[in-house]
Amino acid sequence: MIRTPLRPLARILKARDQGQNPDSIEAENIRLRNEADRDHDRNRAEGRFLVMGIAFFCAFLVIGTRMGMLAGSVPEEPIAQASGSPIVGQRSDIVDRNGRVLATNLDTHSLYAQIPDMIDPAKAARDLAAIFPELEEDDLLKDFTGERRFLWIRREISPEQMQAVHDIGDPGLLFGPREMRLYPNGSVAAHILGGATYGREGVHSAEVIGVAGVEKYFDDFLRDPANEGAPLELSIDLTVQAASERVLQGGMMLMSAKGASSVLMDVHTGEIISMVSLPDFDPNDRPRILTEGDQSDSVLFNRALQGVYELGSVFKIFAVSQAIELGLIEAGTMIDTSGPLTWGRFRIRDFHDYGPELSAENVIVESSNIGTARIAMMIGADRQREFLGTLGLLLETPVEMVEAPTGDPLLPANWSEISTMTISYGHGLSSSPVHLATAYASLLNGGYRVEPTIVRQDGPRRGPRVVSEQVSAAARDMLRAVVVRGTASFGDVVGYNVGGKTGTADKPRPSGGYYDDRTIATFASVFPANDPRYVLIVTLDEPSVEALGEQRRTAGWTAVPVAAEMIRRVAPLLGMRPDVETLTPTGVSLSSN
Structure with a gap:
């Protein structure tokens, strides 16, 4: 810094000429300079204090405002979650x-x-117990007077309950x-x-x-x-789903069954139009999972998807269709049905004596175990396994539901010759109704593999071919014959050309062997059989109905009439008009002018 000299020579000389004392002038200059320095320092200090005051004021204003907001808000209950995750x-x-x-x-x-914040915990506990009967007054009072600061009372309340709690008037009860x-x-x-x-x-x-x-x-x-x-x-249709549930519920009660399921599938897209499992539940009030006993007895168990059963004679159409596809037989080929068929220590019998032989078509119509087993012997184990695999019967179903992987088919540990024979008529291999619906759709839609789905599709989804169009048509003709003159005569629905196959399988005992009086009854159907659009699988668990003086447990007496009623109800909902032959009037002629 350049300082001005306190005693410049010119000023001293001038002061002497005027008779002034240079020392006095110097002292006055020093005083004035000191005052100027003090004024400058004072102004700087006052500026700093002003800035600091404003800063402290703003800080206290922000903190005070935030504290006021927190005091007037409701703190959230602590929860275990990742930091910053909304x-x-x-x-x-x-x-x-x-x-x-x-x-x-x-x-x-x-x-x-x-x-x-509660002012009267005892009154609040008493009033809350009156509003919510499932809450205990003593338990609430214990929580209100303990060390807890926060308590969930109900995760969901109705508007009426909210008003009743509001009327309690306790500031510690919040919504x-x-x-x-x-x-x-x-x-x-x-x-x-x-x-x-x-x-x-x-x-x-x-x-x-x-x-x-x-x-x-x-x-x-x-x-x-x-x-x-x-x-x-x-993919489901709500009206069709509701109608299917009503019919199946009535059928289950009429047939005294412990459970039931149904699957309605579009044969060209694999879309599941309805899927029912009974007994059921209300998802608005979902029950708890069983912690003991058989999970298949729980209302949460999806019998259509998770239930794997030996489904019986509904499998026979697969053996006959494959044999025709391989050129081993034709629909009219005569098959040896004399029996019993003995294989080692095993004997295969028919429900009735059908004589020494039946045509391949009549093996299906009459449901001959012996005839089907002989056809399976022509096919062989390897080819049978490969064909059933192409129909989707050996792997978990790809339906978009978390329960699907739990419905894996149960396969024989050793796919032997006797297994080949028993599997041909639906014993020794267990699968779900959804598996069966997929296989029937693939076989009967013209012979193209379809994948089942619960999601709406825009059009047909054709996979690899599993059989020729001719074999697919022959299979539909045989299934139609089963309804017209075979074991599924109760399944005919006028105008809808229903075809199908019955299946009755004895339920296995947990300790081994089979029950004599407990069955799984299944009817696998297609309609219309001449121009297929849908397959319907109806399964009843342990049905029993009295008819003609006897207790009937077979599918022809139990599952078939239930399926027929379901088709009668849902076909119009699907936009299908009955194909009823129009009679030409005679004796009357109409003419126009």
């Missing part, structure tokens, strides 16, 4: 093939307690907005939809997650905000 509450709807809602979201509220999963059709399609529950949750939102069925299989899709609310479109 809770996504919105979930896409599920609709049927026509856009009708199967699952949706409903705005509701949760109820919780901020216990330190939080949330969405709940609603199934507006109750138990309809319960096993398909599965159900949902809450995952991560706070007092202001909750994450809805699937626990079974398509809700769980498509959980990521349904929760993905990128879908912008686009619904999941299923």
